[in-house]
Amino acid sequence: MTLKEMRDVKKLTGMRAKDFAEAGDEGDPDAIAALVYVLHKRDKIVMPFSDVDLDFNDFSMDLTEDEIKALAEQEAENPKETANGNG
Numbered sequence: 001m002t003l004k005e006m007r008d009v010k011k012l013t014g015m016r017a018k019d020f021a022e023a024g025d026e027g028d029p030d031a032i033a034a035l036v037y038v039l040h041k042r043d044k045i046v047m048p049f050s051d052v053d054l055d056f057n058d059f060s061m062d063l064t065e066d067e068i069k070a071l072a073e074q075e076a077e078n079p080k081e082t083a084n085g086n087g
Contacts, residue, residue: 009034012049
């Protein structure tokens with residue numbers, strides 16, 4: 001994120017960048033909403049922070065080609081770890 005985006009997140013949520021990253025990993029709803037808010041702003045979609053929502057029932061993310069390639073390389077290097085979920 002840019003410095004301005006980090007300042008926006010801090011203003012909206014009170015979270016510092018490090019706390020924001022950890023909160024996002026833990027599924028904190030304010031952190032997720034702040035991320036969606038920032039991504040919307042990048043695409044020139046303007047809305048109040050309180051209106052940001054995401055329906056996880058309709059939400060899916062596809063791996064990028066680079067992520068697929070990296071996973072395949074990791075599996076080739078460590079087939080046991082990735083096969084049992086420890087990778």
